Amino acid sequence: MSSAVVESSPVGMDCSAYAQGLYIDGKWVPGGGITVIDPSTGNSIAEVADATVGDARAAVDAAARAAPGWRATPPRQRAGILIKCFELMMQRQEELAYLIALENGKSLVDARGEVAYAAEFFRWYAEEGVRISGEFMTAPAGGNRIIVDYEPIGIAVLITPWNFPAAMATRKIAPALAAGCTVVLKPASETPLTAYALAALYSEAGIPDGVVNVITTTNPGPVTAAMLEDARVRKLSFTGSTPVGRLLLAQASKTVLSCSMELGGNAPFIVFDDADLEAALDGAMLAKMRNGGEACTAANRFLVQEGIHDRFVERLTARMKALKVGPGTDPDTGCGPMITRKAVDKIEALVAEAVGRGAKVVLVGKGLDRPGYYYPPTVMVDVSPHAEMARDEIFGPVAPVYRFKTEDEAIAMANDTEYGLAAYIYTKDIRRGMAVSSRIESGMIGLNRGLVSDPAGPFGGVKQSGLGREGSHHGVIEFMEAKYIATSF
8 A cells, every 4th residue: 555654633643554564565464463562651552563584585575576676776766766755754744753752752852853864864865876976097007997886785684773763764774775775674663653654655755666675573583584594685784782783793794794783882971171061961961861861872971070060960950850751742741751661670770780889869760650661860970980870871861970080081981881882072172172082982973062963974883882884975885885897998
């Protein structure tokens, strides 16, 4: 069918309209088995299909059949389809945002922002896809010419997490399609409805059958293995935890599969004494509380110089306390629920462990006794650098604040992690800001900014935060192979 999008008002949204089955070869394959939970209540809102190994193989078959035609489609024609995807997403921004808020729990403000961000990848790669250029040069010895052509890498398996169900999908799908690749998307089983709603939208935009396939499963190990072991699959793009990324890399090594990995983070947020305090607080709230802290780029450690430390803590606490905790679909909500009860339990354990090491809870520090999976905005001080929350992603609305004296001390603290995805620095001294940025081991730096994500920027990390980049012109190259031709004429 051409569309699974409900045209009624968001308040009357029928989530079952987005749960018509697996999306394979432009058709809906009926099924059930995966219950979708509204984290604000703990209640079921829909049931989606649970893919088998056979379904995964069928999805790869569909992508393989569609590959020659899509590869041969002129770049300008592909670009026109991507622009249509952008336009449809923006036309339905409110509806998609409400759906995200329902199945993910994030506030409507965050969800609207995610839809706009997700849509922009289609517009960006519509523009990039018609500008993919090769190389031509004379060999240094003068005996031949060197020609480099960039070709689609082939069928791509895309695996995305639950925290940004629209953006994580389009950040991979858009460049893959711009490059001329066909794809199989496996979204998180916690938030599948957005992926299926977008699949219907892609069809409506004119993406041919089989070019984009979407499958959900509760058995990701065998299902993913079946796809990665298929010789026709030549690319894996994964966003998720570092431990799972390591397992997938090991699996992909069996067929020497090209891999892009966007993995975990432990972002430091450094505030120097000379920083604009209000600007730093604005950035802190954005970097910490976007999506309720459930983001790999979220500020995980606030490193604040001693001269401004107490004022920063006082005002951050006031801002965090002012946030209304409630369902993501409530327009007044500033902090929605966490994704699952397990997520709340993890946050509670991290806070308790830090308190056991001497940390002090300035604000709240425990879950809420109400239906749903809520953990309120929390501020902590005197957190030990050896606490588990200093090493692991908190993935929730907890802001631990650490005190430092010197620039070198801040840099050492910031780099004392196996991760290197994002970091944030606040200072009025731009020379200091650039110098510190160069010494921070991170793939992305927010210098006097609490947000780094942008389709035009290369998103990705160093160390154990991943491989490759998404966004920018780098993103489309991840889905291409360079072919070198030596010729004389």
